[in-house]
Amino acid sequence: MNAVTLDHLSKTYPGGRQAVDSVSLTLEPGEVFGFLGPNGAGKTTTVKLLNGMLTPTRGSLRVFGLDPAAAPEKVHALSGVVTEHAQMYDHLTGLDNLIFYGALFGLDIPESRRRGQKLLAQMELSDAENVKLAAYSTGMRQRLSLARALLHRPSILFLDEPTSGLDPESAQKVHAMIRRLAAEQGCTVFLCTHQLRYAQEICTRYGLMEEGRLLAQGTLESLQARVGSGITLKLRLSSLPAFLEKRAVSLGEHLFALPIRTENEIPELVRQIAADGKDIFHVQAELPTLEDIYFALTNRPKETL
Amino acid sequence: MRSSIFNGQALAIIKKDIAAIVSNRRMFLALLIVPLVLTVIVPTVFLLILHFVPEETADFQKLLELMPIESQPREMPKTLINLLLNYFLPIFFLIIPVMAASVMAASSFVGEKEKRTLETLLYGPLSLKEIFYAKVMASFLLSMAVSVLSFAAMLLVLEIESGLLLGFLAAPKVTWLLIMLLVSPAISLIAVTLIVRFSAKAQSIEDAQQSAIFLLLPILLLLVGQFTGVLLLSGWLLLALGLVCAAAAALLLKRSLHRFQYETLLQ
Structure with missing residues (x-):
């Protein structure tokens, strides 16, 4: 059974704004799926649809075979x-909050306490377990939320911008925890974020959203193949050989970028440059990142994300 | 539905809501002060007047003549005390639970919305019906607790004062049982259900409180006024009216349970 199935899912708000437009995708159990796009792309609406907080305008959806619109509380029981x-x-204190959500x-209370304390330790919040939440920082709150979502050992985690408002170090910490927990508990993760760089570190598969539509989905490799732009070779040379003058772009003093199709071209290129009498100080092959792929698909300028 | 009404999960919400009020000292005191003033201070003042300035009671004599109660002049203090206890003070117990409940009921949903904890609660494995029911029960149980506490304090103080100052004990009538066990809970439940419904639709706590005060209070005062008359007439009529109120409360609660959707709650 699929963990998540969306079939031509659409949601138009009463005001007429179409937030999700005919999105179809499936998640296998255990996948860490990155649902990516800028603010307003329809990510949060999709999470709300998946939890029954909203009802779809058209199309259908299932979470482990359950229809969230018809039986939201059953979906909630197996999702965090x-x-x-x-x-x-x-x-309430951090631990008391967890005990309440456990109940x-x-x-029962002893079980909630036991699981809560273990999760607090994993989230590096043990020192703050008896501190009232009012005194928690944003980063601590986010980690406690993650602990709360994991308390009942869900089969699927829906994480909507779990690192928004966090400094890079805290964000890194939260992402490392998500990655570890997904691996340890075999939990399916549906991660919504606009931070493509972080997503690339933890997800196994991606869906790229723009204005309610799903632009593309797949693994990083399949998305890289789809945009087709291949590899960028970064070179630091004493000077650019004449035979590359038309193909390479100068990035600065002695630094050049050269688009190539596959890694197999590299050895021959290096030999040719050396044969041309140039000194080679640095060669680096760069694959397109998720950001590159997203911008290639949307033709957006990078600042918009 | 019935089997899940008092399951541990709904109980967790009820406990959490009541604990939140009780641990908020300012709110809790506000909740207790008015009932205690009504049920302890008011009868005490009445008793003190009766004891220290008995000449003032001539006015009460006129009042007694208007009432369908028989009394003999030399037993007047006793008659007055029993009048106070059995015909005047019960009215407070129609008002107290409503007041006590409204404080908590008004913030039940919209309070969580303002603190951004409502969505978290909705992501729990309880249906909206169960959450609504838990919210109503929390306010209802608190109001009943305040009501019972006020009754105990009132009876204790009244009997001690009456015994010490006037030399006899007041005699509560059996109608008190009807008031405390039927009429007062029924009216409270109607008020709580309506206010929790306001709270679910409101955008702020003030919003919900205003709806409660302007829409509900006039109706409740009207209801209370009717009971004041009924109290004087007959216990049977009181029972009948109490049963009607209880049925209305049950019906209202049942219908309210089906009204809510996540989409409207989170707007």
């Missing part, structure tokens, strides 16, 4: 959700 808008109680999911 982290979103910017799903906060916890400021007047909400039917765990």
Whole structure:
């Protein structure tokens, strides 16, 4: 059974804005899926549809075979959700919050406490377990939210911008935890983010969204093959040989970028440059990143993401 | 539905909501002060007047003549105390639970919305029905607790004062049972259900409180006014009216459970 199935899923808000436009995709259990795009691309709406908070205008969706619009509480029982808008109680301590949410999911207090303390340790929050949430920083709150979402050992995690508002170090920490937990618990992860660079570090497959439409989906390799731009070879040479003058772009003093199709071209190129009498100081092959792929697909300038 | 009404998960919400009020000292005191003033201070003042300035009671004599109650002049203090206890104070117990509940009920949904904890609660494995039910029950149980506490404090203070100052004990009538076990809970449940519904639609706590005060209070005062008359007439009529209110409360709660959707709640 698929963990998630979206079939021509569309959502138009009462005001007429179409947030999700005929999106179809499937997630296998255990996948770490990156659902990527800028703000307003339809990521949050999709998460809300997947949890039954919104009902689809057209199309259908299933989470482990369940229809979230018809049986949202059954979907909630096997999913953990982290979103910017799903906060916890400021007047309770970190651990008391987890104990409350444990009870909400039917765990008894000793079990909630045991699991809560273990998760707090994993999230490096043990020192703050008896501190009221009001005193938590944004990064601590995000990590506690992650602990809360994992408390009932969900089969699938929906993470909507889990690192928004975090400094790079905290974001790195949260991402490392997501990666580790996904591997340890075999939990399916549906990660929405506009930070493509981070997503590339932890996801196994991607869906790229723009204005409610799914532009492309697949593994990094398949997406790289799809945009077709191949590899950029970065070279630092004493000077550019004449035979490359038309193909290479200068990036600065002695630094050149050269588009090539496959890695197999590299040895011959290096031999030719050396034969031409130039000194070679540095050769680096760069594959297109997710960002490169996204911009190639959308023709957007990079600043928009 | 019934089997899941008092499951541990709904109970967790009820406990959490009540604990939040009780741990907020300012709110909790506000919740207790008005009931205690009504049920302890008011009868005490009445008793003190009766004891220290008995000449003032001539006015009460006129009042007694208007009431369908028989009394003999020499037993007047006793009659007055029993009048106070059995016909005047019960009205407070129609108002107190509504007031107590409204504080908590008004913030039930919109309070969580303002603190951005509502969405988290909705992502739990409870249906909207169960969450709504838990919210209603939390406010209802708190209001009943305040009501019972006020009753105990009132009876204790009244009996002690009456015994010490006037030399006899007041005699509560059996209608008190009807008031505390039927009428007061029924009216409270109607108020709580309506206010929680306001709270689910409101955009701010103030919004919900205003709806509660301007839409609900006039209706409740009207209801209370009717009961004041009924109290004087007969216990059977009180029972009948109490049952009607209880049925109305049950019906209202049942219908309200089906009204909500995530989409409207999170708007």
